[in-house]
Amino acid sequence: MRRVAVTGIGLLTSLGEGVESSWSRLLDGADGHRPVTLFDTAGQITDTAAEIPSIPEPRLDSTSARRLLRVDRIGLAAAEEAVDRSGLADAGLDADRVSVCFGAGAAGLLEAWDFFRRRDEGGRPGLRHYFGEIQSGTSRWIAHRFGFEGPRTCPSTACSSSLTAIGIGASWIAAGEVDACVAGGAEGLGQLTFSGFDAVSALGPVPCSPFSAGRRGMSLGEGGAALVLESMENARARGATILAEVLSFGTSLDAHHMTAPHPEGAGVVPLIERCIEEAGLTAGDIGYVSAHGTGTIANDVAECTALSRVFGDHAARLAVASQKSALGHCLGAAGAIESAVTVQALADGVVPPNLRLAEVDPDCGSFRFPTEATPMPDLRYALKQSFGFGGSNAALVLGTGEDA
Numbered sequence: 035m036r037r038v039a040v041t042g043i044g045l046l047t048s049l050g051e052g053v054e055s056s057w058s059r060l061l062d063g064a065d066g067h068r069p070v071t072l073f074d075t076a077g078q079i080t081d082t083a084a085e086i087p088s089i090p091e092p093r094l095d096s097t098s099a100r101r102l103l104r105v106d107r108i109g110l111a112a113a114e115e116a117v118d119r120s121g122l123a124d125a126g127l128d129a130d131r132v133s134v135c136f137g138a139g140a141a142g143l144l145e146a147w148d149f150f151r152r153r154d155e156g157g158r159p160g161l162r163h164y165f166g167e168i169q170s171g172t173s174r175w176i177a178h179r180f181g182f183e184g185p186r187t188c189p190s191t192a193c194s195s196s197l198t199a200i201g202i203g204a205s206w207i208a209a210g211e212v213d214a215c216v217a218g219g220a221e222g223l224g225q226l227t228f229s230g231f232d233a234v235s236a237l238g239p240v241p242c243s244p245f246s247a248g249r250r251g252m253s254l255g256e257g258g259a260a261l262v263l264e265s266m267e268n269a270r271a272r273g274a275t276i277l278a279e280v281l282s283f284g285t286s287l288d289a290h291h292m293t294a295p296h297p298e299g300a301g302v303v304p305l306i307e308r309c310i311e312e313a314g315l316t317a318g319d320i321g322y323v324s325a326h327g328t329g330t331i332a333n334d335v336a337e338c339t340a341l342s343r344v345f346g347d348h349a350a351r352l353a354v355a356s357q358k359s360a361l362g363h364c365l366g367a368a369g370a371i372e373s374a375v376t377v378q379a380l381a382d383g384v385v386p387p388n389l390r391l392a393e394v395d396p397d398c399g400s401f402r403f404p405t406e407a408t409p410m411p412d413l414r415y416a417l418k419q420s421f422g423f424g425g426s427n428a429a430l431v432l433g434t435g436e437d438a
Contacts, residue, residue: 038204038280039269039435042120042262043374044112044218047361048084048255052115057378060386061407066361067241067253072144073225078232080239083223084255084362094179102175103142105258108367109172109220110179112258120262122214123180125272133184133212135203136173136260137195137219139366139422143168144224172220176260184212190366192422193326194285195219196259197369197430201283203263213268218370220258227365228254242329242363243390244356245338245398252328255362259370261377266435278377279435281313281415288425295336295421302340305429306417310344313431315415318348320431322385322416323401324376327356328363331395333421338398353408354401359389369420373430376416380434383411 045052048066049059059066066084075081092099092110102110113136117123122132146168170188177186185206189198196219203215231237231254238251269276286305288296296302310317326337342349357372358364364371379385385408394403402408414436419429 035208036210037266038207039264039266039276040261040278040280040377041264041269041274041276042116042122043277043377044115044119044260045371045374046086046089046108046111047257047371048086049360051090051111053374053378057375060357060360060375061384063387063389063406064360065241065389066255070223072223073228075228078228079237080253082241083228083253085223086256103145103171104222105138105141105220106172106175108222108256108258109136110175112218112220113176113216113260116260116262117180117216121274122262127213129181129183131184131213132182133203133206133215134173134177134182134186135189135199135215135217136176137189137199137366137370138169138172139190139192139195139221140224140227141169141221141366142171143226144222147224147226176216182216191426192424193363193365193368194420194422194426194428195366195369197373197418197420197428198285200261200370200373201285201428201430204280204283207263207265214262214264216260217263218258218260219367221256221365221367223254223256236330238329241390242358244325244327244329244359244388245334245394245403246391247393247395249329249331252330253362255364257361257364257367257371259367259374261370261374276435278380279433281431281433282309283430284309286427288427295333296425297336298339301425301427302421303343305427306340306344306419309429309431315431317345319415320352320417321410321413322353322379324372324416324418325354325356326419326421327358329358334395335397338401341401342399350400352401353385353410354403355386355388357386369418369428373418376418376432380413380416380432383413384409
């Protein structure tokens with residue numbers, strides 16, 4: 035099996051356009067939540083979400099650009115930055131050896147809702163724009179934009195979609211099926227999604243505060259992230275900057291409840307243990323966990339219970355943070371966004387903060403929950419985990435790739 039390097043990352047979040055903007059503002063403790071402008075939130079528990087203030091124009095011809103959904107524009111922006119930063123487009127790889135694996139959840143529901151609203155008002159909106167491949171369209175546009183002709187797929191496993199996409203892309207490279215993959219995910223806010231989470235009492239009236247004793251529910255966000263994955267051999271040969279290494283990946287299923295996690299982490303515990311073992315590490319080697327951390331009591335406690343079972347005595351030395359406190363829950367894109375942040379944390383040796391965490395819920399264990407950017411110069415290995423509705427769990431172990 036071949037080793038898998040990360041040679042480029044791209045980000046578009048409510049904190050800014052590009053990795054530098056999102057990362058620096060995240061470390062500064064900036065909050066990306068703001069009043070929603072994309073749709074009417076009247077009657078909902080909150081009018082706030084982590085909405086992206088502006089999306090850069092895609093580098094496509096005008097005809098193609100007009101056909102893009104909001105989620106496509108977000109995903110393309112992230113992919114273009116990742117490819118640019120990695121130098122992949124100029125690497126001389128055969129087009130059929132470069133794949134695209136981009137996850138999505140709600141995807142184009144913003145436009146779908148708008149279509150039905152216009153039709154109900156007596157209009158005749160054109161179907162072509164509203165119902166182009168709603169979920170898999172972003173991966174298609176990325177492949178089209180760069181001329182990549184390798185395998186293309188779009189995992190849709192709710193909130194673990196884009197972390198699963200990264201894992202699938204890494205597995206293709208490890209098995210020798212392709213030499214590189216643009217992997218990640220994108221998500222756009224939409225009224226139907228917003229109303230749906232409110233209807234199941236998941237949304238809180240204020241921006242989320244994962245692991246806090248005073249938390250009042252999750253908050254939604256939108257964004258996109260892309261990771262350029264390459265075989266370590268190819269990355270070395272072309273002199274690419276190696277930002278991190280994907281050491282292992284896995285998935286599991288909690289056949290427990292359609293929306294609630296298993297309270298004891300029945301599927302999560304063996305998944306994390308397996309990923310750490312397959313990475314050739316022990317629990318004590320992991321220095322940082324980029325948590326799923328939604329800010330709901332059930333999710334936070336179940337996640338921390340699982341982590342406590344895995345890490346035991348090491349828990350008190352383990353830094354745990356959730357970027358959702360600053361970026362909201364970006365659903366299908368959350369895993370990719372948080373993976374890109376984790377890559378940057380490994381590269382810079384610093385862990386981003388948990389916002390609004392004045393008092394940790396005692397049921398969330400004895401981990402280190404940083405409330406400001408925390409230097410960790412010896413950080414070499416990190417765990418990223420994501421959990422989706424229906425019990426779809428995914429986990430990824432990343433390393434610095436120092437020996438490369």
